[in-house]
Amino acid sequence: MIWILVIFFDFLLSNKVSYWQAISRSKVKSSDKISEEGHIFWFLYQLQTNLTKVLDLLPQLVMDPRVKVVEDFQIKTWNDSLNVDESSINWLLHNFHVIARTDPYNSSRIKINNRFYGISQIQSSDLITSTDIYENQIIHGYLQDVKEYLINILANITNNIVSDNDFGLTLREIQINKYFLRLKTIVYNLTDLVDELIYKCNKIIPVSSPKIEWPSIFYGFESKDHYYQIGVQIISWFDRKNFKFDNHFLFSGVRTLDKLYELFCLYKIINAIVDLGYEYNEFAPSNFKINNKWDDRVTAHAGRYSFKKLDGCSITLNYEYVPKYLFTSSSLYKGQLLPDFILEIRKPGVKDINLVILDAKYKPFSNIKRFDLAELTLKYLHGISSDINSINFKGLFLLHPKDKVGKDNTKPVWSYHQEEFDLFSLNPIYPSIGTVEVGVSKKAKSYITDIINIFQNRF
Incomplete structure (x- = not known):
């Protein structure tokens, strides 16, 4: 089991997946009640987005500063x-x-x-x-505040890296160190970005001293569009900056093994699509809410991954997301019919979309064949697909780790419809139902590529 975890961790970390339940918490003023939670990496990603937006607006600041x-x-x-x-x-x-x-x-x-x-x-x-006016002083104060904040996080990281000892490090300590080192790299890159912004702002809009405060007087920012956009980034920072990344909650535990395998399969599918000659185009995060509030730990990976080929073919990989045109019942709106993955395969000049459901199960093949296959066929193929709106899925395949060869003699790709009717035959039955082996060893072959290739070429 330990070697499986190590491979999971290393593969996910190489794809920048947050497999720790890393949580930052903030407290309401004058109260000890914890009000909000957020993922530290998601927080830093948002900060990078905000700073990059300010960097992109600097040319307009050069042309039209407030004076x-x-x-x-x-x-x-x-x-x-x-x-x-x-x-x-x-x-x-x-x-x-x-x-x-x-x-x-x-x-x-x-x-x-x-x-x-x-x-x-x-x-x-x-x-x-x-240029020594309130709005420009606020911009300088924002950048100085971000830099001080990053310096404090960096000090926290340095203090928490576990040093090796005579007895060696535990698996948890090894992985936490890897995560801290990744976090350290992100913070260093953000610090470089802030330093660049401070240097350029000192040239473009020099001020006598920065003001580190909420921009309470906002009409000056509203007078020019580029100032307004910068002001929005500053407000976003002051809304989030009170998150406290204390040592007790920074890494509160590993996600479940099922969730790890699901994320593992997400990047295996992405790699398979790329191996078929598709180029990654864009990622659109899903608008998923819990109790009417955004859950950053969910939206960090859930959404639509788009890929395109030079010949015009495209694949959209939906992870924990159902496209709106598939909403055939209230169960979809409530998230009760939510497969792990839905593939939308499109060809130029072809109206119909090839829809394929993939669902990750960290279970033995025998259990999947006996219990999950029938249940998910009813739940997804019959629950989502409908003759009324002409939505018909071409396949449902459950992804599972490699089994030890037993009496089932598991095949890497197994079809419910056998012999002349299976997926690779000349007369397959659709929707095709079966399982695909997605091994976790470093040398494991990816059979997902074979499945996607069949569905992209057959219709």
């Missing part, structure tokens, strides 16, 4: 074109070293007690624009 007009006082060499006012005379009275006796014909002369003096320098004032 104010101020008097600029400078000591200049005397000439007749300088703007001289009362402040200039007052400065001169306190700086007699810049005047000296001269003749009456000197153009820069002044007369004091019937004597002529020449002026070498004087304080002059001009009207200039300055």
Whole structure:
């Protein structure tokens, strides 16, 4: 069992999957009640998104910064074109070293007690624009606050990395160290991004001092679209920054083995699609809510993964998500009919979509064949598919780890319809029902590729 966990962990970590139930918690003001939870990696992902948005808006900030007009006082060499006012005379009275006796014909002369003096320098004032205003101070304060926050997280990470000892590290300690090192890399990258933003903002919108506070005066941000968008990122930061990543909740436990295997299969399916020549296009997270609140730990991976080929063929992999056009009953809305994976296979010029359900089960093949296959056939194929809306799935296959060869003599790809009617025959019955072996060993062959290839070429 230990070697299986190690392979799970290493494979998922290489695909940036959060297999720990890493939770950050915040407290309501004047209360000890824990009000919200969030995943630390999801929090950092949101922060990266916000900072990148600000970086993308810098060109507009260069072209159109918010400014104010101020008097600029400078000591200049005397000439007749300088703007001289009362402040200039007052400065001169306190700086007699810049005047000296001269003749009456000197153009820069002044007369004091019937004597002529020449002026070498004087304080002059001009009207200039300055970026030292509230909105720009808030932007600088936001960046400084983010940097300090990241420094604190980095210190926490460094203090919690487990050092090796004479007895060696436990599996938990090894995996926590790997996770901390991954977290450390993310924080370093975010720190570099913040430093870049601070450097550029010092050039573009220099201020006398930053203001680290909620932007309570927002009308200035609303006056320009790019300032408004930056203001939204700042508000988002102050909404989330009170999350406390304390040591007790940072890694509160490993997800269940079933969930680990499900995530394992997600990336095995993605790899299989890519192996068939498809290019990853985009990911659209699902809008999944629990008690009318977003659950970041769910939406981190659930959603629609889109892939395309140069010939126009496309595959959409839905993970813990059912496309709206498949909503045939209230059970779908309630999430009661939610397969792990739904594949939508499209071909150019072909109206119909090939729909295939894949469901991950960390169980022996014999149990799946005896119990799960019939149950999920009724639940998914008959529960979602409908003749009324012409939705017909082409297949349902359950994914399972490799069994030890026993009396069932498990095949890597097993079809419920046997011999001349199985999936690989010339006359297969649809929807095709069966199982696919998805082994967890490093050398295990991926049979998912064979299944997807059949469904993309047969129709």
